[in-house]
Amino acid sequence: MNITSKEIAELCGVSRGTVDRALNNRPGINPETKDKIMKVAEQLGYRPHFLAQSLVKGKTMSIGVVIFDINNRLFPQLIHAMDTRAREHRYFLYLALTDKDPETERECIRNLADRKVDGIVLLSVNKGKEFEKYVGQFNIPVVTIGNRVGPTIPYVWINDRKAMQDSVSFLVAKGYEEIIYVSPPIGHKESPKTNLYTMEQRLLGFKESVKRAKGVSSTIVTSKDYYAELEQLIRSSRKRKVILCTSDIYALRIMQHLKQAGVSIPGDVGLMGFDDIDTLEFVTPSLSTVSFSSNEIGRLAIDSLIQAIAGEDAEMNTVIGHRVVERQST
Amino acid sequence: MNITSKEIAELCGVSRGTVDRALNNRPGINPETKDKIMKVAEQLGYRPHFLAQSLVKGKTMSIGVVIFDINNRLFPQLIHAMDTRAREHRYFLYLALTDKDPETERECIRNLADRKVDGIVLLSVNKGKEFEKYVGQFNIPVVTIGNRVGPTIPYVWINDRKAMQDSVSFLVAKGYEEIIYVSPPIGHKESPKTNLYTMEQRLLGFKESVKRAKGVSSTIVTSKDYYAELEQLIRSSRKRKVILCTSDIYALRIMQHLKQAGVSIPGDVGLMGFDDIDTLEFVTPSLSTVSFSSNEIGRLAIDSLIQAIAGEDAEMNTVIGHRVVERQST
DNA sequence: CTGTTAGCGCTTTCAC
DNA sequence: GTGAAAGCGCTAACAG
Numbered sequence: 001m002n003i004t005s006k007e008i009a010e011l012c013g014v015s016r017g018t019v020d021r022a023l024n025n026r027p028g029i030n031p032e033t034k035d036k037i038m039k040v041a042e043q044l045g046y047r048p049h050f051l052a053q054s055l056v057k058g059k060t061m062s063i064g065v066v067i068f069d070i071n072n073r074l075f076p077q078l079i080h081a082m083d084t085r086a087r088e089h090r091y092f093l094y095l096a097l098t099d100k101d102p103e104t105e106r107e108c109i110r111n112l113a114d115r116k117v118d119g120i121v122l123l124s125v126n127k128g129k130e131f132e133k134y135v136g137q138f139n140i141p142v143v144t145i146g147n148r149v150g151p152t153i154p155y156v157w158i159n160d161r162k163a164m165q166d167s168v169s170f171l172v173a174k175g176y177e178e179i180i181y182v183s184p185p186i187g188h189k190e191s192p193k194t195n196l197y198t199m200e201q202r203l204l205g206f207k208e209s210v211k212r213a214k215g216v217s218s219t220i221v222t223s224k225d226y227y228a229e230l231e232q233l234i235r236s237s238r239k240r241k242v243i244l245c246t247s248d249i250y251a252l253r254i255m256q257h258l259k260q261a262g263v264s265i266p267g268d269v270g271l272m273g274f275d276d277i278d279t280l281e282f283v284t285p286s287l288s289t290v291s292f293s294s295n296e297i298g299r300l301a302i303d304s305l306i307q308a309i310a311g312e313d314a315e316m317n318t319v320i321g322h323r324v325v326e327r328q329s330t
Numbered sequence: 331m332n333i334t335s336k337e338i339a340e341l342c343g344v345s346r347g348t349v350d351r352a353l354n355n356r357p358g359i360n361p362e363t364k365d366k367i368m369k370v371a372e373q374l375g376y377r378p379h380f381l382a383q384s385l386v387k388g389k390t391m392s393i394g395v396v397i398f399d400i401n402n403r404l405f406p407q408l409i410h411a412m413d414t415r416a417r418e419h420r421y422f423l424y425l426a427l428t429d430k431d432p433e434t435e436r437e438c439i440r441n442l443a444d445r446k447v448d449g450i451v452l453l454s455v456n457k458g459k460e461f462e463k464y465v466g467q468f469n470i471p472v473v474t475i476g477n478r479v480g481p482t483i484p485y486v487w488i489n490d491r492k493a494m495q496d497s498v499s500f501l502v503a504k505g506y507e508e509i510i511y512v513s514p515p516i517g518h519k520e521s522p523k524t525n526l527y528t529m530e531q532r533l534l535g536f537k538e539s540v541k542r543a544k545g546v547s548s549t550i551v552t553s554k555d556y557y558a559e560l561e562q563l564i565r566s567s568r569k570r571k572v573i574l575c576t577s578d579i580y581a582l583r584i585m586q587h588l589k590q591a592g593v594s595i596p597g598d599v600g601l602m603g604f605d606d607i608d609t610l611e612f613v614t615p616s617l618s619t620v621s622f623s624s625n626e627i628g629r630l631a632i633d634s635l636i637q638a639i640a641g642e643d644a645e646m647n648t649v650i651g652h653r654v655v656e657r658q659s660t
Numbered sequence: 661c662t663g664t665t666a667g668c669g670c671t672t673t674c675a676c
Numbered sequence: 677g678t679g680a681a682a683g684c685g686c687t688a689a690c691a692g
Contacts (some may be wrong), residue, residue, distance in 0.1 A: 004684095005687095014662075015662065017663060025686085028662080031661060033661080033662085048444075048686075049686065052385055052687090055381045055684095056687050056688085062424075070406050070407075070409075076405055077400075079400075079427070083425060092441065093424065093425050095409065095413060095422075114380045116380060158594070240420060253612075256611075256614070279612060280587075282613055284586070285614055334670085335669070346669090346677065346679090346680095347672085347673095347679060347681095348679075358677060359678080363678085378670075379668085379670065382669035385686095386669085386683080516682075
């Protein structure tokens with residue numbers, strides 16, 4: 001249906017080799033011949049057949065993006081950043097959303113490998129040595145974001161642990177005496193095999209800094225049904241209290257709940273989130289949180305991946321900055 | 331690097347034709363031969379080379395998704411729905427975000443055509459006969475969502491016009507006497523060539539129903555800087571007023587603004603949005619709006635497209651339901 | 661400078 | 677039932 005290099009060759013009375021030399025301006029061709037070929041190609045609207053090209057070159061100029069969490073508000077920005085960056089390098093993105101299902105995730109990775117993507121950006125629910133090996137078997141460069149998978153796979157993200165430490169420092173400096181840390185279970189199908197790297201790092205950071213902080217007590221709430229527990233905690237003592245959440249989403253839910261219960265924020269209790277999702281623009285009181293650039297993460301992930309694809313060894317650990325943002329809720 | 335059907339053939343002492351018959355269970359092969367081939371293939375972890383397959387079959391099992399608006403909150407759900415549905419049919423999605431740039435959009439469509447995607451889902455900023463022709467030239471099935479491009483291209487969406495009429499009816503029934511319709515310009519690079527189909531439809535619906543409604547006055551605000559205009563309008567008369575927005579985002583911005591200005595909602599003025607984005611979960615007072623399922627749109631868009639790919643002629647006009655949702659803000 | 665040949669990995673047609 | 681050969685559209689290596 002479409003015009004081929006063979007047809008151009010025939011029309012110009014030359015061989016396909018020559019046509020190829022013209023089209024891909026390779027050396028060793030008479031300028032006049034080249035001119036003529038180019039003109040004919042132009043006129044006929046010739047476009048090289050991408051698949052044929054990929055097949056012979058062993059490069060598809062495609063990158064697979066495998067992400068488990070669509071609800072995460074980082075998602076749009078992240079995708080946007082990656083897409084833009086990738087296209088700047090003439091790559092296209094294959095998208096695969098795994099809905100937090102480990103099996104789907106593996107399947108997607110395999111399918112992308114079948115499609116010979118040049119590289120994969122992975123935000124995974126799977127973890128462990130065995131999975132690391134699984135990912136490795138395809139001999140395709142992979143870059144992870146969010147959840148680390150293993151030491152052999154490049155990783156781009158913030159330092160969650162440090163970020164949570166900074167949050168605690170901030171709250172302590174504000175004079176809070178008790179910190180209620182809210183970190184509910186996340187996935188639909190939680191299991192010991194679920195990759196919760198970022199959440200673990202944040203928790204780690206919290207525990208460390210709370211231990212160091214003199215005179216600050218803390219409680220960790222992990223139940224799925226955290227409202228009830230919170231209400232009790234809030235009334236339990238006279239200390240100045242703050243609720244610190246591992247994610248803005250929880251903070252917002254809690255905010256709604258407390259408002260309805262007539263609890264004043266930050267008067268009766270402080271509230272702080274994490275991620276600085278753009279929804280925050282619309283809530284009152286405005287929410288203190290930890291901010292970082294998903295744009296930057298997306299861009300750097302693609303950059304690292306392209307580097308790896310080029311055969312250069314990529315940075316194993318790219319850490320981008322974060323900052324505690326003080327707003328009305330604390 | 332990877333095992334090929336040729337190698338399997340050699341190992342089994344048969345021809346590639348026979349291997350092919352076994353692998354794709356085509357008829358005309360001795361069960362025993364087949365068994366043996368399958369076992370060897372299994373053992374060696376044989377996976378067919380997708381590109382080679384695509385090249386010869388002329389099908390890539392890929393769908394391009396070209397979307398201009400990443401900020402639109404429908405985006406994640408829409409993408410998610412399409413991705414899921416596509417993968418159910420063994421298709422993968424190529425994603426291309428165009429940032430509302432008409433040139434980028436065209437470029438992306440062309441590139442996807444080069445990559446021989448089997449079909450394209452399009453939410454476009456371009457419009458007009460010429461663009462319709464541009465899209466048509468590639469001989470690739472296309473399904474549009476949101477903005478209609480032309481009568482020759484299938485379209486999946488809600489009936490915006492009717493939805494806006496329903497909104498007005500709802501507000502009139504609630505006793506509002508003046509409706510302030512807020513429909514600011516949208517794109518970065520607005521131009522007469524920008525496709526604003528949905529917005530036009532909504533406006534059309536508004537005008538029609540306001541004309542029909544006796545004793546209801548209306549104002550249409552389209553300036554970029556709508557706050558100032560609104561404040562004046564709100565104080566202008568004694569009538570019961572409501573602000574009707576073409577999108578939840580505007581409604582939320584206005585809500586923030588009015589709150590700060592000490593205007594009570596719905597006491598001093600009613601407020602209504604459109605789209606029912608999930609951010610609404612977190613705002614007080616809760617926002618009345620028009621709701622519809624982006625999931626359904628995504629799923630149906632993919633279904634239509636796959637139908638078109640299969641050569642059946644797809645439904646030109648798939649309309650999904652909407653409903654007015656009454657909440658606290660009116 | 662240009663043509664020829666071989667090959668990427670798979671499918672398909674036609675003999676045997 | 678099975679094998680041989682041709683072809684998808686392109687690139688690359690080697691002659692001439």
